[in-house]
Amino acid sequence: MPMDLGLTGKVAAITGGGSGIGLGVAEGFAREGAHLVLAGRRGDILATEAERLSREYGIKAVAAACDVTTAEGCAALAEAVRRDFGGADILVNNAGTGSNETIMEASDEKWNDFWNLHVMAAVRLARGFVPMMRERGGGSILHNASICAVQPLWYEPIYNVTKAALMMFSKNLANEVIKDNIRVNTINPGLVLTGDWIKTAKQLTADSGGDWEAYLRGIAEENTPIKRFASVEELANFFVFLSSDRASYAVGSTYYVDGGWLRTV
Template sequence: MELGLKGKIAVITGGSKGIGLATALLLAEEGAEVAIVAREEGSLRSAAALIKERTGKEALAISADVSRPEDAARAVEQTAAHFGGVNILVNNAGVSAAQPFEKVETDAWTADLDLKLLGAVHFARAVLPYMRQAGGGAIVNVTAIGGKTPGASSLPTSVSRAAGLALTKAMSKDLAVDQIRVNAVCIGLIRSAQIERMWQAASPELSWDEFSADKRHGIPLGRIGRASEAANVIGFLVSEAASFVTGTSVNIDGGISAVL
């Protein structure tokens, strides 16, 4: 299938590792220009080098704090100045923050919402003029299945992710007139540095394949997912192949979620 991504310009937050990096690699392989945004300059340099090695593309690496609107505006302006515009935004920045309700302090609520919800808002607002100028665009907000079915001790992350889903639907309604599509993906267990730490802490005697397939995870497809599998869905949603898809969410969870 031709995705129609050649020559498109993408901004990917949280783009130096995990799903963000896998998405940057996929888009670059499909011919897009990519700007990766993260806070750690060392990780950004390593990610840009990997993208160059695997795809031949020079990624633009931008150090920024997505929770700061001025950083979002700067990152988008740098991207547009370097590549000539912005067609795609993947709001992927975020970290897991999961505790029981009574243990979550006010500062933790604020920090999580600033990062996961307002970070997406800041970047979306910054890309709108460029997408309108281009005649349209595509935004994907990366959330989690806990935003649909919050579990015990899942705060504040599950609330921030639920807000991200509401943001996605509302934005899709407002921006459709400009041919800007807005969708979300809801992530389940996907291999990452955090999941690998969980593996080493809980079951260091197991190989990765054994840990991934452990029935205690409760994943119907029988294993933990790969970052590239999440990137494939994101790549579809931002592509011309999904030109009539907006305002929806896709679970990338191996079937573990109880809801559509």
């Protein structure tokens, strides 16, 4: 059900918007009556989902095929938003992925790839979107980081480091642009049941009976006091609320949506 957060007619751009958390966040905004720009590398998937969201929610959703790990891709996204809507009120920097390596063995190229994906994409999109938001009287920028930004997992040091950098960038950007009535915040999710988690669980249990649901249940019970994964919709609801004027005093903060997984205060 809609929360009636005053987002009807607003324009939200979501990177990594074709699947998983990004698509869930897009659907949350559509449910509130916001128009959408879905950004990602797979133009076919984006176009299909944009058409579905437009049809189901009576909003305008467009696909923007681009690679935000490059300066050209970020510029193309900003250009598409200005062309189709004249600007944006909300930007969700969601594009990202996990890693698997050791510090001693990971190449410079891998470090640079993740730096561009998790940090420089946010930097470049800030340059492109802040002027548009300023013209519209303000806006909201949200960065999807991770609990791993402060509570690292041993097998993905590059992910941990770049997500921590994204969190610090978000804080600095928030201080710089609040004068323009642009609020910047970070969300650090914990366990969220996406297709990637299910795919991985099926692969890991293929040789031991294939009970992938029990495998995921074990992860949740071991790590979270709530004893379960979040649904994508649960996380998306928080993104939508934080983008609305109901959260007007939330500036430069980091919010944990992790079922109690964080082991500090």
